[in-house]
Amino acid sequence: MPAGRRKGNSDTRQEVLDAARDCFAASGYDGATIRAVAAKAGVDPALVHHFFGSKADLFAAAMELPVNPSELIPSIVSGDVDELGQRIVRAFLSLWEEPKTRRRMLAVLKSAVRHEAAATMLRMFLTRELFGAVAKTLDAPDAGLRANLVGSQLVGLAMARYVIKVQPLAGASPEALVAAYAPAVQRYLTGKIA
Amino acid sequence: MPAGRRKGNSDTRQEVLDAARDCFAASGYDGATIRAVAAKAGVDPALVHHFFGSKADLFAAAMELPVNPSELIPSIVSGDVDELGQRIVRAFLSLWEEPKTRRRMLAVLKSAVRHEAAATMLRMFLTRELFGAVAKTLDAPDAGLRANLVGSQLVGLAMARYVIKVQPLAGASPEALVAAYAPAVQRYLTGKIA
Numbered sequence: 096m097p098a099g100r101r102k103g104n105s106d107t108r109q110e111v112l113d114a115a116r117d118c119f120a121a122s123g124y125d126g127a128t129i130r131a132v133a134a135k136a137g138v139d140p141a142l143v144h145h146f147f148g149s150k151a152d153l154f155a156a157a158m159e160l161p162v163n164p165s166e167l168i169p170s171i172v173s174g175d176v177d178e179l180g181q182r183i184v185r186a187f188l189s190l191w192e193e194p195k196t197r198r199r200m201l202a203v204l205k206s207a208v209r210h211e212a213a214a215t216m217l218r219m220f221l222t223r224e225l226f227g228a229v230a231k232t233l234d235a236p237d238a239g240l241r242a243n244l245v246g247s248q249l250v251g252l253a254m255a256r257y258v259i260k261v262q263p264l265a266g267a268s269p270e271a272l273v274a275a276y277a278p279a280v281q282r283y284l285t286g287k288i289a
Numbered sequence: 290m291p292a293g294r295r296k297g298n299s300d301t302r303q304e305v306l307d308a309a310r311d312c313f314a315a316s317g318y319d320g321a322t323i324r325a326v327a328a329k330a331g332v333d334p335a336l337v338h339h340f341f342g343s344k345a346d347l348f349a350a351a352m353e354l355p356v357n358p359s360e361l362i363p364s365i366v367s368g369d370v371d372e373l374g375q376r377i378v379r380a381f382l383s384l385w386e387e388p389k390t391r392r393r394m395l396a397v398l399k400s401a402v403r404h405e406a407a408a409t410m411l412r413m414f415l416t417r418e419l420f421g422a423v424a425k426t427l428d429a430p431d432a433g434l435r436a437n438l439v440g441s442q443l444v445g446l447a448m449a450r451y452v453i454k455v456q457p458l459a460g461a462s463p464e465a466l467v468a469a470y471a472p473a474v475q476r477y478l479t480g481k482i483a
Contacts, residue, residue, distance in 0.1 A: 208402040208452055218453050226455070243449060243458035244469055250453070251445020255437060258402055259412050259444070261420070264437035275438055275482040279473040288469040 108146055111136045115147075115157040120212060124154060124219030151224045158203060158216075161196035164224050172232040179232065180245075180281030181273060187249050188269045191257055204253060221246060233284060244283035252276060302340055305330045309341075309351040314406060318348060318413030345418045352397060352410075355390035358418050366426040373426065374439075374475030375467060381443050382463045385451055398447060415440060427478060438477035446470060 114136035118127040129150055133140040147153040151164040171182050191197050206213040226246065230238035252272070256265050267275075282288070308330035312321040323344055327334040341347040345358040365376050385391050400407040420440065424432035446466070450459050461469075476482070 205402055208399055208448075214453050218455050221453075222455060240457050240461065240465075240469070243455050246455060247445040247449035247458065248442055248473075249445065250448045251441040251443065254402075254444045254448060255441035259408050259415075261412050261416060261437050261440060263434050264441065267434065271434075271483065275434070275477070278481075279442075279476060282473060283469070287472075289465065 107136075107138060107142070111138060111143055111146060111153075112157050115153050119154060119157060119216055124216050124223060129153065151220070154216075154220055158220075159199055160203060161190060161193075161199040168225060168228045172228050176232065176285065177281070179229075179284055180279075181277040183229075183245060183249070184273050184277045184280055185269075187252070188272060191253060192269055197257065200253065201257060204250070204258070229284070237288070241283050241285075241288065244288065245280050248276065248280055248283065301330075301332060301336070305332060305337055305340060305347075306351050309347050313348060313351060313410055318410050318417060323347065345414070348410075348414055352414075353393055354397060355384060355387075355393040362419060362422045366422050370426065370479065371475070373423075373478055374473075375471040377423075377439060377443070378467050378471045378474055379463075381446070382466060385447060386463055391451065394447065395451060398444070398452070423478070431482070435477055435479075435482065438482065439474050442470065442474055442477065 111132065115127070115132045118132045118135060121127075122131070127150070129143050130140050132153065133143045136143070143153065147156050148163075148165050154160075155162055155164055167186065171186050172179070174182065191200055203213075203217065207217045208214070226239065226242035229242040229245065233241060235241065255261050256267075256272075264272075305326065309321070309326045312326045312329060315321075316325070321344070323337050324334050326347065327337045330337070337347065341350050342357075342359055348354075349356055349358055361380065365380050366373070368376065385394055397407075397411065401411045402408070420433065420436035423436040423439065427435060429435065449455050450461075450466075458466075
């Protein structure tokens with residue numbers, strides 16, 4: 096089923112996205128399935144896969160997250176585990192430093208603070224996809240907590256720099272922030288935390 | 290001027306708080322003065338001092354922050370600087386672990402995310418009072434950035450544990466969190482960050 100230019104494709108795509116938003120809202124990230132989204136949109140599940148890839152990618156598209164998890168996550172977790180902290184901080188900052196993606200990241204963050212349901216969906220997605228991938232890379236019994244600790248520093252960095260805009264942090268260069276944060280993130284990943 | 294029980298004291302107190310909220314909203318934390326608040330409430334500045342203490346304390350009362358900065362901050366910054374990280378994490382967690390104070394902290398955090406003006410006021414207050422006190426204790430040229438780094442980890446901890454409620458972080462014991470976070474906070478305060 097090629098992604099042709101024929102009329103109707105973009106309508107169908109939009110219908111799938113609408114169905115996905117409904118399903119994620121009704122069933123949560125874990126409960127929603129590609130099959131249920133397809134049924135709701137009146138299309139074949141293969142078409143949903145074709146348009147959006149994995150459930151994680153469909154979620155990202157439905158939430159208008161400015162990332163494609165299937166591409167981003169492997170590029171972060173692959174490579175030397177001793178530099179995982181640095182790769183994570185760099186990737187996170189690059190999402191926030193670009194004005195266009197920053198707007199979407201801000202919207203997602205604000206939505207999670209305002210709406211319990213949005214917080215729940217974001218939590219499930221992060222737990223299943225992002226923290227899960229990091230935890231798998233670490234292969235340690237406390238990997239789940241370690242991934243959470245990293246997440247807590249990243250969301251705090253976003254809050255301080257892009258929402259509360261406290262100085263001098265808000266005006267610091269991305270490279271200065273990598274130097275300041277990467278060792279802390281690396282310790283959360285592979286250091287002594289108990 | 291003793292804090293008597295006579296009729297009218299609580300009305301006056303409320304009028305001062307209302308005037309303070311107006312002044313902080315209009316002039317920001319730095320621009321607002323005890324004198325201006327007193328003039329707006331139609332009372333003597335000495336009465337404002339008498340009821341609320343310092344400008345920081347008046348701000349905390351007006352924002353319904355569940356802390357008294359004049360008491361809390363000295364208790365954190367005094368003592369061995371090598372254990373400052375641990376004292377900060379413990380004090381922050383104790384504010385959030387108590388259901389009543391947690392509700393107020395959550396309200397302040399949500400307000401800062403929703404309203405630019407609230408974020409600005411909170412930023413000025415934190416910069417002037419809390420980060421300022423920590424920076425003074427550190428007495429280092431990059432103390433401002435160090436205090437910001439600490440703040441970013443604390444707000445991220447609050448977001449992850451109490452707003453997004455990601456597991457296992459949300460269910461971890463306060464002591465486990467002190468063990469996990471205090472060394473990171475201590476490094477931000479006194480370690481190599483550049």
